[in-house]
Amino acid sequence: MQLEIKNLHVSYDKIRALHGIDFSIDRGEIVCIIGANGAGKSTTLRAISRLLQADKDSVMTFEGKDLMQYEPDKVVSRLGISHVPEGRRLFGNLTVMENLQLATFARSDRERIAGDFEQLFTIFPRLKERTSQMAGTLSGGEQQMLAVGRAYMSARKLMLLDEPSMGLAPLLMLSMFEALKEINREGTSILLVEQNARLALKFAQRAYVLENGRLVLEGPSDSLLNNPEVKKAYLGG
Amino acid sequence: MDLFLQNIVNGLQWGSFYALIALGYSMVYSILMLFNFAHGDVFMVGSYIGFGVATALLGLAAMSGIPLPGWFILILTIIFTMFITSFVGVFIERVGYRPLRDAPRASAAITGLMIGIILETGNLAILGARRLSFPQLIESTTYQFGGVYVTDKKILIVGVSLGLMFLLHRFIQKSKWGMAMRAMSFDFQAVPLMGISINRIAPLTFAIGSALAAAAGILYGLAYPVLDPYMGILLGWKAFVAAILGGRGSILGAALAGFLLGFIEIFVAWVFPSTLRDVIAYSIILLILTFRPHGFFGQAHSTQLRL
Numbered sequence: 001m002q003l004e005i006k007n008l009h010v011s012y013d014k015i016r017a018l019h020g021i022d023f024s025i026d027r028g029e030i031v032c033i034i035g036a037n038g039a040g041k042s043t044t045l046r047a048i049s050r051l052l053q054a055d056k057d058s059v060m061t062f063e064g065k066d067l068m069q070y071e072p073d074k075v076v077s078r079l080g081i082s083h084v085p086e087g088r089r090l091f092g093n094l095t096v097m098e099n100l101q102l103a104t105f106a107r108s109d110r111e112r113i114a115g116d117f118e119q120l121f122t123i124f125p126r127l128k129e130r131t132s133q134m135a136g137t138l139s140g141g142e143q144q145m146l147a148v149g150r151a152y153m154s155a156r157k158l159m160l161l162d163e164p165s166m167g168l169a170p171l172l173m174l175s176m177f178e179a180l181k182e183i184n185r186e187g188t189s190i191l192l193v194e195q196n197a198r199l200a201l202k203f204a205q206r207a208y209v210l211e212n213g214r215l216v217l218e219g220p221s222d223s224l225l226n227n228p229e230v231k232k233a234y235l236g237g
Numbered sequence: 238m239d240l241f242l243q244n245i246v247n248g249l250q251w252g253s254f255y256a257l258i259a260l261g262y263s264m265v266y267s268i269l270m271l272f273n274f275a276h277g278d279v280f281m282v283g284s285y286i287g288f289g290v291a292t293a294l295l296g297l298a299a300m301s302g303i304p305l306p307g308w309f310i311l312i313l314t315i316i317f318t319m320f321i322t323s324f325v326g327v328f329i330e331r332v333g334y335r336p337l338r339d340a341p342r343a344s345a346a347i348t349g350l351m352i353g354i355i356l357e358t359g360n361l362a363i364l365g366a367r368r369l370s371f372p373q374l375i376e377s378t379t380y381q382f383g384g385v386y387v388t389d390k391k392i393l394i395v396g397v398s399l400g401l402m403f404l405l406h407r408f409i410q411k412s413k414w415g416m417a418m419r420a421m422s423f424d425f426q427a428v429p430l431m432g433i434s435i436n437r438i439a440p441l442t443f444a445i446g447s448a449l450a451a452a453a454g455i456l457y458g459l460a461y462p463v464l465d466p467y468m469g470i471l472l473g474w475k476a477f478v479a480a481i482l483g484g485r486g487s488i489l490g491a492a493l494a495g496f497l498l499g500f501i502e503i504f505v506a507w508v509f510p511s512t513l514r515d516v517i518a519y520s521i522i523l524l525i526l527t528f529r530p531h532g533f534f535g536q537a538h539s540t541q542l543r544l
Contacts, residue, residue, distance in 0.1 A: 049430065076432035089427035091420040102420055105413055106432035154432050 002027040002189055003048070003062050003158060009055035010040075010047050017043045019213045020058075025158065025189050030181075032192040032200040032221070034234055035210035041193035042086050044210070045160045048191075049083045050075050062158070077106035080157030084164060088147040092136025096127060096146055099135050103154035113153075119186075120149050123179050141172040148176070152183060159183065161192040165199055177203050197234035201225045209234070239384030244507050248500035250391050250460065253398035256495025257453035258476035260405065260488060261326075261446025267422035267486030268442050271342070274349030275329055276450060277473010278356040281466060282325055283451025284371070284458050285360065287318040291372045291455075311374040315397070315455055319448035326447025327440045334443075335436065353470075360466040368465050371458030394456045401452055402492050405445065409488065418442060422486055478522060482532050490534035498522070 001024040010018040018040045025031045035041050046052040048060065050072045060067035062079050075081050091099050100120070104113050121128040124145045130138060135146060144164060151159050164180065165173045177199065184190050194200035201207055201221040209217035209230065217224065224230045258280050265273045273279075291314045298305040333348040378389045409415035417438050421428050428435055457472075458464060479498045483490025501521055506514040526532070 051426075051429070071434065072429035073432050073434040076430065083430050085427065085430060089424055089430070091423045091427070093423045094416065094420055098416055098420075101413065102416055102433070103431050105417060106434075150431065154430075 001025065002029075003191070004060070005044075005048070006059040008044070008047060008058045008060065010043050010052055010058075011055060017213055018047070021210070021213075021215045023208050023215060023218070025191055028184070028187060028189055029206065030184055030190045030192070030204045031206045031208070032194055032204035033208045033210050033215075034194055034197040034200055034230075036234075037195065039210040040213040041195075041210055042162055043213075045083060045085075045162050045191070045193060048075075048081065048160060051083075073106065076155045077108075080155040081160065082151035082155040082158070083160040084147045084151045084162060086162040086166075088143055090135040090138075090143055090146055090150070092134065094135055095132050096135055096138070097131040099146055099150055100127075100153050103150040103152075107154070116153060120152055123152075123182050124149055140167050141169070141176075144168060144172075144176060145179070148179065148183075152188075156186075156188050158189045158191065161190060163194060163196075164192065165194060165196045173199060197230070198225075240507070242383075242385045244503050245500070246385060246387055246391060248503040249395045249496065250499070251502060252496030252499025253394050254453050254457055254472065254495075255476045255479045255498045256492045257398055257401065257449045257456075258473060259479035259483065259491040259495040260402070261450050262477050262480035263483065263486055263488055263491035264418070264442050264446045266480070267488070268418055268425060269334065269338075269439060270425075270486075271334065271345050272349065272477065272480075273329065273334070273443070273446070274346065274477075275333070275352035275356060276349070276446065277469035277471075277476065278353040279322065279325055279329070279447045279469070280450040280454050280457075280473060280476075281360070281464075281469030282356055282454075283318060283322040283447070284454030284464050284468065285364070285369070286321050286451065287314055287455035287458055288369055288371055288464060290314045290317045290321070291374060295372060295374075307374040307376070311393075311455075311459075314374065315452055318451045318455055322451030322454075323444035323448040326443035326445075329447075330440045330443040335439070353473075357466045357470075364466075368463050371455075371462040371464055373459070373462060375459075390459050394460060397452065397456060401449060405449070405488070408445075414438070414441060478519070482522060482526065484532035484534035487532070487534035490532060494533060 003025040005024065006022050007020045008018055009016065009020050021044065033041055033044060043052060047054045048067065050067070050070055054060065054068065062081065065079065067075070070079060091102065094102065107113060126142055127145055127149055130142060135143070138146060148164065164176055168176060180190060192200055192204060201224055204221050207219065207221045207224050208215050209224070217227070217230065258276065261276050262272055265271065291310065294310045294313055298310065329352055333352050334345065337345045337348055375389065380387050409418060417428065417433050421435070421438050425435065428438065475498060476495065479494040480491045483494035502514055502518045505518045509517055
């Protein structure tokens with residue numbers, strides 16, 4: 001397993017948000033966590049990125065390394081885990097190109113950056129047209145492309161995606177997931193959290209269902225798609 | 238008319254001091270949303286370090302018997318002093334601000350005040366109460382343009398200040414470190430997600446601000462050669478006013494407001510008795526703020542959501 005999470009507890013000011021969840025991702029896999037608003041999906045991703053401090057008895061290992069020992073920036077630069085956060089968090093006062101260059105700031109394999117830019121622009125040709133535009137003036141779809149593009153340029157082993165479908169029109173959503181599949185084919189594992197359960201389950205190979213800070217179901221995506229409980233609670237009956 | 242131009246020249250000189258110091262306040266605020274209240278005292282420390290460097294260089298030149306020209310020693314003094322003082326900034330960030338990054342705002346605000354007091358009284362304890370006289374490295378020459386008198390020192394002060402501001406602007410706009418600082422000013426919590434450590438950008442910002450304050454300290458020492466441990470307080474507060482007036486976190490605003498402050502003070506002193514200078518000047522600024530509460534170039538911050 002590339003990423004192994006065991007007994008992950010996270011609290012906000014003494015209030016438990018995650019009650020000891022266990023899950024794992026294999027290299028090259030696409031895994032999704034579905035759940036309602038407030039179930040703890042974003043919290044899970046933030047704990048992996050080390051933006052939130054997990055409780056001490058939690059165990060997180062990535063490629064055999066103890067994730068709990070890493071600062072947030074080192075999770076990206078040393079371990080190779082990128083994170084597309086909730087709300088995208090682009091630097092709106094920087095151009096598209098500057099946002100992407102910033103993502104390469106701490107990379108040690110500088111000789112590969114030019115090739116990665118080329119590859120990125122074949123996945124998202126739209127970004128190439130917009131390089132000198134301020135990120136704050138992009139349309140919603142373009143902003144999401146830039147958010148994913150930034151993650152792509154920063155680290156390549158595992159990509160954490162927080163609601164990539166948020167605010168996108170259905171067609172844009174589909175092309176976004178096509179792009180993510182392409183990134184996955186290049187070897188990046190993907191952990192995705194989504195409220196749009198149908199879309200996420202069609203995209204991922206395996207899935208977990210998170211409810212009130214606990215994982216209540218797991219399995220191959222197609223079996224969850226046909227699971228009556230999942231259908232009732234997350235797929236609109 | 239001549240008198241008017243004369244006052245413009247004098248206003249530019251004072252504005253240079255305020256602008257150089259205000260930049261440091263503004264840069265730190267723009268990335269950490271905190272003001273470094275020790276910054277006026279960094280200016281003072283910079284002036285003292287400049288004194289030490291200049292004295293040492295003069296001594297070295299005398300000992301070795303090489304007749305180094307004064308302007309050359311001055312350039313070396315500015316470079317060395319800016320370099321050394323930048324570490325004062327790094328130190329302040331490390332001991333005063335980093336440990337309190339997640340502390341309540343008020344606690345982080347008073348660390349600057351406390352470090353300021355430590356720098357002032359520490360200086361007093363080490364060097365004593367005697368006032369030092371900044372070595373005059375260049376001859377004072379006065380040029381006359383029509384009825385306007387300009388000394389070479391004034392030209393130097395304004396020229397070096399504008400030059401440094403231009404370099405700072407280039408650095409922030411063109412270098413990858415400057416890019417990271419701009420990103421941090423927009424959304425500092427998203428910066429680590431790019432693999433960039435805030436613990437590298439924050440000290441750099443303190444270092445640059447402190448180096449600029451040190452340059453101001455030397456230039457000030459050339460114009461007003463008497464140094465004392467409390468020289469940074471009033472000047473620091475006034476530069477802080479300029480930083481706010483310019484728009485919190487705006488680099489351009491801080492520089493322009495610094496010059497505006499210089500002009501207002503000089504022109505007030507032209508019309509009114511000089512004892513009333515600050516009373517009237519700062520009443521005017523208060524009035525400006527009443528009409529522009531966000532200053533001139535208040536930077537639009539993102540909502541700074543918590544990650």
